[in-house]
Amino acid sequence: MDIKYEVKTSDKLGRYLVAAKDIRAGEKILAEQPFVLGPSSDTSLVCFNCYLPLINKFFVCKFCAVAPICPGDGCPEGIAKWHVQKECDFLRELKLNINMSPIKMVQNVGSLLTLRALLQRDNKSWDNFMKLETHLDQRRNSSVWEYYQSTVNFISELKLLNDDEDKNLVQKVCAAIDVNSFEVRGPPIPALGYAETLRGVYLQAALMAHHCTGNTIISINDNNALMCHASKDIKKGEVIYYNYTDPLKGTALRQEHLLMGKYFQCTCERCLDATELGTHMSSALCPACKTGFITKSGEKWQCHHCKEETDDSVIGFKVKCCQNKLDVINKKDEKELEEYIRNVSLVLAPNHYLLIDAKQRLAGVLRDAINREPRPTKKMMRRKLNLCDELLPVLEVLSPGISRTKAITMYELHLAIVQLAKKEFDSREITGPKYLDELLNAEKHLKRSIEMLLIEPGNSPEGELCAKALEQYRMLKGTMATILDGIHEEGKVYVTEIDEERLNDVD
Numbered sequence: 223m224d225i226k227y228e229v230k231t232s233d234k235l236g237r238y239l240v241a242a243k244d245i246r247a248g249e250k251i252l253a254e255q256p257f258v259l260g261p262s263s264d265t266s267l268v269c270f271n272c273y274l275p276l277i278n279k280f281f282v283c284k285f286c287a288v289a290p291i292c293p294g295d296g297c298p299e300g301i302a303k304w305h306v307q308k309e310c311d312f313l314r315e316l317k318l319n320i321n322m323s324p325i326k327m328v329q330n331v332g333s334l335l336t337l338r339a340l341l342q343r344d345n346k347s348w349d350n351f352m353k354l355e356t357h358l359d360q361r362r363n364s365s366v367w368e369y370y371q372s373t374v375n376f377i378s379e380l381k382l383l384n385d386d387e388d389k390n391l392v393q394k395v396c397a398a399i400d401v402n403s404f405e406v407r408g409p410p411i412p413a414l415g416y417a418e419t420l421r422g423v424y425l426q427a428a429l430m431a432h433h434c435t436g437n438t439i440i441s442i443n444d445n446n447a448l449m450c451h452a453s454k455d456i457k458k459g460e461v462i463y464y465n466y467t468d469p470l471k472g473t474a475l476r477q478e479h480l481l482m483g484k485y486f487q488c489t490c491e492r493c494l495d496a497t498e499l500g501t502h503m504s505s506a507l508c509p510a511c512k513t514g515f516i517t518k519s520g521e522k523w524q525c526h527h528c529k530e531e532t533d534d535s536v537i538g539f540k541v542k543c544c545q546n547k548l549d550v551i552n553k554k555d556e557k558e559l560e561e562y563i564r565n566v567s568l569v570l571a572p573n574h575y576l577l578i579d580a581k582q583r584l585a586g587v588l589r590d591a592i593n594r595e596p597r598p599t600k601k602m603m604r605r606k607l608n609l610c611d612e613l614l615p616v617l618e619v620l621s622p623g624i625s626r627t628k629a630i631t632m633y634e635l636h637l638a639i640v641q642l643a644k645k646e647f648d649s650r651e652i653t654g655p656k657y658l659d660e661l662l663n664a665e666k667h668l669k670r671s672i673e674m675l676l677i678e679p680g681n682s683p684e685g686e687l688c689a690k691a692l693e694q695y696r697m698l699k700g701t702m703a704t705i706l707d708g709i710h711e712e713g714k715v716y717v718t719e720i721d722e723e724r725l726n727d728v729d
């Protein structure tokens with residue numbers, strides 16, 4: 223087998239993966255099935271078999287008479303089923319021995335994943351699961367320990383564990399899940415489209431260390447198999463990193479997430495750089511000179527331009543106000559988002575994570591409006607185009623190489639360019655060659671987007687976008703060929719205005 227990585231250990235990272243050979247961007251590094259998968263601890267009620275939400279009513283598995291499952295015709299065909307024989311047998315025994323009721327199980331659905339993990343104690347991979355980092359000592363006596371006490375109590379009622387088993391085993395399993403699991407999209411809810419978020423533990427992928435820009439991209443298909451690809455070239459011996467956090471959050475928020483959930487302080491280049499690799503994602507505008515960006519150092523913020531210092535409390539308060547405002551505005555409303563961006567741009571740096579968040583949402587609102595309205599305006603298209611143009615350089619720095627968000631943004635950028643150019647051409651604002659020029663530009667973004675989306679599983683939303691992008695590409699080529707024919711027929715000298723090399727691409 224072609225093993226691309228090896229496991230190493232260090233005092234700082236614990237176990238981690240390094241490249242056993244040179245790996246190219248886009249190359250698959252590993253693929254695996256989950257050791258255990260289930261709803262998160264704060265889940266609402268879901269079907270034990272297929273993870274669709276059970277909203278108004280549910281049936282009970284007719285074999286064990288305990289597990290809540292989909293009502294009516296049962297779980298839809300074609301999606302993975304997870305109420306396996308072993309679990310069904312275990313629950314049936316409980317029904318017979320302690321008269322376990324379905325309601326008890328419903329009340330403890332947040333403990334299902336832990337129960338599923340504990341039912342795997344005879345699995346050959348159990349020891350590897352138990353070797354995962356848990357940070358149990360840091361969790362002991364903390365609020366999270368307290369939080370999982372209800373799971374400990376529930377499991378002890380099931381008489382699943384022997385007296386001689388580690389009395390903290392349940393807490394340890396909860397910790398192993400918290401520290402090592404990946405978010406998994408549940409099956410799409412018919413008519414609503416969105417899905418529950420599940421958690422899955424993948425024993426090899428869990429060993430990847432964290433880095434805030436990472437060098438891999440993870441995708442999980444609807445059979446819940448995980449695939450890890452290199453997002454950029456990785457040289458033999460280099461650490462294979464996965465970004466545990468949201469790259470579009472500022473350093474303070476990413477650090478808080480890592481410290482609270484993964485119990486370590488990240489010391490990557492981005493975290494150590496107050497400008498966040500020059501993006502100024504957490505910077506504010508200097509209240510003194512109003513042009514420079516100020517970044518935090520200790521308890522003070524200093525302007526990179528006029529060197530003026532401002533107290534942390536002053537900037538902290540401003541950022542909090544901007545955050546609070548974003549929390550309450552209607553994020554589906556174009557005008558409210560525009561007003562927010564206008565006002566907050568007077569206080570924070572243009573790429574501050576709050577502005578990036580608002581700009582991404584606005585681009586989405588405009589996309590929906592352009593698709594929905596019979597006569598979308600050029601102003602809307604231009605605004606969407608500018609927003610994508612603004613977002614891309616930031617994404618390029620924060621998620622170098624292959625990135626899902628970048629692929630989607632490039633797809634949207636291409637669409638805005640095509641739609642705007644068509645409208646301008648139809649209203650004779652631009653000539654045929656200029657139109658062709660715009661389409662060639664759009665094609666460049668579309669091609670790059672497709673290259674990145676090709677690694678996505680076909681049945682995921684991103685895989686579906688990839689299929690749509692390929693169809694767009696085919697149509698774009700057709701349009702470009704037609705325009706070129708028109709230009710040739712008119713016998714105009716236009717062609718000479720266009721870069722010869724790019725024209726060759728058209729055929």
Ligand SMILES: C[S@@+](CC[C@H](N)C(=O)[O-])C[C@H]1O[C@@H](n2cnc3c(N)ncnc32)[C@H](O)[C@@H]1O
Pocket residue numbers: 234235236237238353354355357401402428429430431432433484485486487488489
């Ligand atoms: C998902 S586990 C990774 C596997 C783990 N190293 C092991 O041996 O089981 C996450 C844990 O690895 C360690 N870790 C990962 N990335 C790190 C980093 N960049 N700096 C410090 N510790 C890190 C932390 O202990 C973290 O809680």
